[in-house]
Amino acid sequence: MIHAYFFIMDLKDDDDHGKGFRFYMRYIDNVCGTKLKIEHEFEDEVEALKRHWWSCDGPCGKLEKRATNRSPDTKEHKRKCGGKFVKIAEPDEPPKKKEDAKEYSIRME
Numbered sequence: 001m002i003h004a005y006f007f008i009m010d011l012k013d014d015d016d017h018g019k020g021f022r023f024y025m026r027y028i029d030n031v032c033g034t035k036l037k038i039e040h041e042f043e044d045e046v047e048a049l050k051r052h053w054w055s056c057d058g059p060c061g062k063l064e065k066r067a068t069n070r071s072p073d074t075k076e077h078k079r080k081c082g083g084k085f086v087k088i089a090e091p092d093e094p095p096k097k098k099e100d101a102k103e104y105s106i107r108m109e
Contacts, residue, residue, distance in 0.1 A: 002024045002025060002028075003016075003021075006020070006021070017038045022038075025038070046067070047065075049067040050065035050066055050067050051089075051091040052066045052067070052069050052089070052090050052091070053065050053087070053088050053089035053090070054071060054085040054086065054087055055085065055086055056081060056084070056085055057083045058081040058082050058084070059081060059082070060077075060080075060083060061083075062077075062081075062085075069090065071085050071087070
């Protein structure tokens with residue numbers, strides 16, 4: 001839900017689970033008495049949402065799949081590899097129904 005909040009409020013963070021994400025995680029823990037974790041056990045569901053594909057044009061050739069339309073470029077990657085990520089695939093359109101979540105098409109460029 002923290003990811004959804006960041007998306008709806010158009011908030012930016014330094015990483016998927018960066019300082020801002022962890023701030024809200026601790027805030028919710030304090031207010032609600034919960035013990036939220038960054039790790040989760042629904043890998044298949046998360047993988048199905050990674051519909052924005054990026055490939056490094058440098059020597060490493062790394063393929064990065066993301067749920068958000070945001071380049072995975074990092075200072076560390078640029079320093080180590082020297083390449084930059086180029087978008088190679090994106091969703092045609094989001095799934096309309098919950099049942100369709102795992103059935104989607106990817107447009108390759």
